[in-house]
Amino acid sequence: MALAFFFYFSGVIVLTSVLVVALRNPIYSAISLLIMFFHVAGLYVTLHAEFLAAVQIIVYAGAILVLYLFVVMLLNVKREERYHAQFPLAALLGVTILTEVLMLAILRGFSSEPLPTLGGAGQADQATGNTETIGEVLYSTYLFPFEVASLILLVAMIGAIVLAKKDIGLASRNQ
Amino acid sequence: MTFNLSMSGSDLLLLLPEMLLTVWLCVVLIVDFAMPRLPKARLAYLSVGGLAAVLLNLLWFDRTGVTGTLFADMFVVDRLAIFFKILIVIATALVILVSVDYVRRFRFFKGEYYFLVLMSALGMMFMASANDLLSVFITLEFSTFGFYVLVAYLREDVASNEAGLKFFILGVFVAGLLAYGISLVFGETGKLVFSDIAAAPPTTGLIIGFLLIFGALGFKIGAVPFHSWIPDTYHGAPTPVTAFLSIAPKGAAFAILLRMFLVSLATLKPAWVLLMVGVSILSMTYGNVVAIAQKNIKRLLAYSGIAQVGNILIGLAAGTKMGGDAILFYLLTHLFANLGAFAVVIAVGNLIRSDEIEDYNGLNRRSPFLAMAMLVFLLSLAGVPPLAGFIGKLYIFVAAINEGLYTLLVVGLINIVISMYYYLIVVKKMYINEPTDRTPLAISTPMKAAIYVCLAGTLILGIYPQPFIDWAVSATLMFSQFTAPAALAVPPTMVPFGG
Amino acid sequence: MTGTELLLDYLSRYFPVFVFVVIALLFGVVTLVISHFVQPKYPEAEKLSAYECGSEPFSDARMPFPVRYYIFAMLFVIFDIEVIFLYPWAVVFGKIGFIGLVEMLVFIALFLVAYVYAWRKGALEWD
Numbered sequence: 019m020a021l022a023f024f025f026y027f028s029g030v031i032v033l034t035s036v037l038v039v040a041l042r043n044p045i046y047s048a049i050s051l052l053i054m055f056f057h058v059a060g061l062y063v064t065l066h067a068e069f070l071a072a073v074q075i076i077v078y079a080g081a082i083l084v085l086y087l088f089v090v091m092l093l094n095v096k097r098e099e100r101y102h103a104q105f106p107l108a109a110l111l112g113v114t115i116l117t118e119v120l121m122l123a124i125l126r127g128f129s130s131e132p133l134p135t136l137g138g139a140g141q142a143d144q145a146t147g148n149t150e151t152i153g154e155v156l157y158s159t160y161l162f163p164f165e166v167a168s169l170i171l172l173v174a175m176i177g178a179i180v181l182a183k184k185d186i187g188l189a190s191r192n193q
Numbered sequence: 194m195t196f197n198l199s200m201s202g203s204d205l206l207l208l209l210p211e212m213l214l215t216v217w218l219c220v221v222l223i224v225d226f227a228m229p230r231l232p233k234a235r236l237a238y239l240s241v242g243g244l245a246a247v248l249l250n251l252l253w254f255d256r257t258g259v260t261g262t263l264f265a266d267m268f269v270v271d272r273l274a275i276f277f278k279i280l281i282v283i284a285t286a287l288v289i290l291v292s293v294d295y296v297r298r299f300r301f302f303k304g305e306y307y308f309l310v311l312m313s314a315l316g317m318m319f320m321a322s323a324n325d326l327l328s329v330f331i332t333l334e335f336s337t338f339g340f341y342v343l344v345a346y347l348r349e350d351v352a353s354n355e356a357g358l359k360f361f362i363l364g365v366f367v368a369g370l371l372a373y374g375i376s377l378v379f380g381e382t383g384k385l386v387f388s389d390i391a392a393a394p395p396t397t398g399l400i401i402g403f404l405l406i407f408g409a410l411g412f413k414i415g416a417v418p419f420h421s422w423i424p425d426t427y428h429g430a431p432t433p434v435t436a437f438l439s440i441a442p443k444g445a446a447f448a449i450l451l452r453m454f455l456v457s458l459a460t461l462k463p464a465w466v467l468l469m470v471g472v473s474i475l476s477m478t479y480g481n482v483v484a485i486a487q488k489n490i491k492r493l494l495a496y497s498g499i500a501q502v503g504n505i506l507i508g509l510a511a512g513t514k515m516g517g518d519a520i521l522f523y524l525l526t527h528l529f530a531n532l533g534a535f536a537v538v539i540a541v542g543n544l545i546r547s548d549e550i551e552d553y554n555g556l557n558r559r560s561p562f563l564a565m566a567m568l569v570f571l572l573s574l575a576g577v578p579p580l581a582g583f584i585g586k587l588y589i590f591v592a593a594i595n596e597g598l599y600t601l602l603v604v605g606l607i608n609i610v611i612s613m614y615y616y617l618i619v620v621k622k623m624y625i626n627e628p629t630d631r632t633p634l635a636i637s638t639p640m641k642a643a644i645y646v647c648l649a650g651t652l653i654l655g656i657y658p659q660p661f662i663d664w665a666v667s668a669t670l671m672f673s674q675f676t677a678p679a680a681l682a683v684p685p686t687m688v689p690f691g692g
Numbered sequence: 693m694t695g696t697e698l699l700l701d702y703l704s705r706y707f708p709v710f711v712f713v714v715i716a717l718l719f720g721v722v723t724l725v726i727s728h729f730v731q732p733k734y735p736e737a738e739k740l741s742a743y744e745c746g747s748e749p750f751s752d753a754r755m756p757f758p759v760r761y762y763i764f765a766m767l768f769v770i771f772d773i774e775v776i777f778l779y780p781w782a783v784v785f786g787k788i789g790f791i792g793l794v795e796m797l798v799f800i801a802l803f804l805v806a807y808v809y810a811w812r813k814g815a816l817e818w819d
Contacts, residue, residue, distance in 0.1 A: 020699045063706060064699070073776055081772040085765045094756040153784030156777075157792050162264035163331045166319060167777065168799040169215070170335050171770055173312045175806040176222070177342035178766045179815045180302045180309070182759065200791075219805050226812045 027061040044090040055079040069149040207261050207270045210250045217243030218311040225304030233303040237293045240307045244286040251279050266386045269324035276668035277321035277448040284441045285314040290643035291536045292433040294543045313339030320445035325385040326375045344430040356429025363422045367412040374405025390457040413446035414502050417475035427495035436535030439498050444524050455672045462512050469510035474604050476503030481611040490538050491548050511592040514672040519589040521665035526581035526654050530573035533647030537567040544634045555628025564623045566644050571616040573651045581654035
């Protein structure tokens with residue numbers, strides 16, 4: 019049963035990822051990407067990473083994808099043919115890497131050792147959720163990156179306005 | 194895991210310089226949009242005033258020996274961090290002074306320029322204090338974000354846009370490498386703090402991880418296999434931004450490199466010395482040889498910067514405390530000489546709207562002050578006594594000799610001769626060639642102030658380096674366990690031909 | 693409980709989400725299907741032709757978007773990431789108490805500066 023969930027989510031992820039690069043209409047590619055984002059979120063849920071699942075939906079499906087769609091509409095690309103000529107090269111690279119991964123998996127096997135944990139975040143049991151654990155470490159041990167993130171958002175916002183805004187009409191001038 | 198956070202007033206004191214700067218840059222931004230009619234030059238003086246306060250605070254920390262760690266060892270305030278912060282703050286203040294005239298060229302968003310410069314400076318101050326891989330990542334990204342915008346600031350200029358795009362795409366690619374490297378190191382050790390990683394056995398994953406992290410930091414300092422962004426970005430960016438880019442991020446990245454290689458990887462030193470020697474030789478030779486062919490002064494300084502980074506890496510190749518001292522001192526000399534040279538380029542560029550070396554013909558006739566300043570800065574970069582660059586190079590070579598790195602010494606000396614050639618070509622054009630246009634060039638007050646500060650720095654560090662060497666030596670005390678006994682016996686100032 | 697049972701127990705908590713997704717999908721599909729069957733159909737050549745203000749369409753309906761949309765999308769991403777940080781904070785607010793409030797106030801204060809800036813500079817206005 020657990021495997022069924024895994025195969026459903028990962029199967030759809032693989033399929034939609036292929037569609038993203040194989041479809042010729044960029045809008046369809048973007049929609050495939052959207053479906054992929056949702057299924058990645060589903061995969062995160064089966065891995066008990068609820069917070070990541072929420073981030074996946076709120077940020078990636080909700081915001082980043084809108085950005086992609088706007089770029090497509092901004093440039094008004096109707097059909098993208100340029101890169102489809104590179105298919106043989108891409109296939110060669112893909113097959114090579116796939117063979118390597120398979121060989122590694124067969125020769126070395128997968129390790130069953132538990133991964134190291136970051137300040138107890140890995141021990142999230144089912145009673146306290148994953149989000150709660152992240153909250154506890156993010157606002158204590160990792161307070162520094164958290165506050166720096168705020169500064170990054172500040173500079174990103176002003177940078178975006180400085181680089182993209184056409185003219186700087188001060189709001190007060192229009193009143 | 195329960196919530197566990199304790200911070201006292203004395204802990205917050207460690208953050209005082211950064212908090213001061215954060216508040217100040219918000220003030221600069223608010224003043225900019227709240228008083229649209231205020232001349233933008235006032236914002237520059239406001240920013241420099243704030244930086245002066247931060248500098249005083251840092252000097253006070255340095256005098257009283259305030260040290261400590263914060264946020265579960267992620268943020269460290271020690272002599273090394275304070276040294277680099279002082280370096281960054283001085284560089285930022287000088288960059289703002291030399292920007293005042295240049296900012297008039299921007300059509301929009303003149304005030305935000307100062308805000309973004311201060312923001313990058315704040316990011317680099319955090320970088321100097323980063324004591325674990327996670328804060329390395331986030332502070333490095335933070336400081337680079339400001340630069341992405343600053344490099345593309347001339348929005349109507351194709352070269353500036355191209356520079357911004359190249360810098361951005363390569364920069365985010367490198368951020369990916371850095372994140373991947375950090376995840377490998379974390380996966381192998383389960384630790385993030387530099388001193389905790391030191392105990393880990395060298396596994397394949399750990400080595401690949403550290404190589405990736407080194408690649409990302411190599412990109413920041415512009416060492417040779419990772420230098421491809423430098424010439425175009427330096428050329429296209431607004432010149433004050435190029436000046437800023439050519440010193441401050443390099444300083445901050447060297448703070449991280451020193452902590453990483455001399456703390457985390459101290460036990461693996463025999464393994465990485467060869468890597469450092471290789472990168473250093475490549476950077477010096479490539480930078481100097483390619484610089485000869487340059488026709489544009491910004492590109493010339495870009496390639497000379499690559500070569501200078503090769504020189505600085507000699508100190509890291511030595512891998513001793515003395516190597517660390519030499520890096521610190523070299524960066525200090527580089528700060529004044531390099532920023533000074535860029536200041537002259539900006540001053541000339543503002544007046545004749547050209548950065549071609551041809552247009553420096555007969556600069557001496559048009560502005561003896563600028564020509565003389567450029568002469569001093571270029572000679573210092575080349576390493577001519579009695580200027581700062583000479584002591585810096587000497588110090589770093591002595592550190593290499595103590596470790597028996599004679600190959601590096603020979604390559605370094607050959608490179609000094611090569612660099613002398615192209616620096617002197619510029620000097621020849623300024624002093625011997627006839628100018629096409631004889632109108633004298635006038636220099637504004639803030640520009641003059643910045644050039645005077647750089648001149649004073651270059652001369653004082655060259656003629657009376659002792660206090661600064663002592664300062665650098667005391668800043669790297671934390672690395673003293675890596676000092677070879679032989680190096681202890683020969684303090685830098687007692688070297689026969691020393692300062 | 694075995695691992696599979698644990699996982700199923702855990703996933704069963706997501707059953708409402710699953711129902712929600714199914715209802716959303718059904719709503720779209722059912723609406724289309726019903727309207728396909730109940731709509732009156734009187735096809736005619738003139739009715740099926742493309743129509744644009746009384747004349748034949750002379751250009752493609754898909755025109756390039758103005759760049760303004762893009763600025764809004766970028767600002768939206770930044771605000772969105774802000775929200776992501778608020779989410780775990782709200783979950784653990786009971787535990788972290790006053791210190792947590794101060795931390796978030798610092799975070800929000802910096803963001804507020806950016807917001808007021810964007811507002812005053814007219815970045816949130818259409819032109």
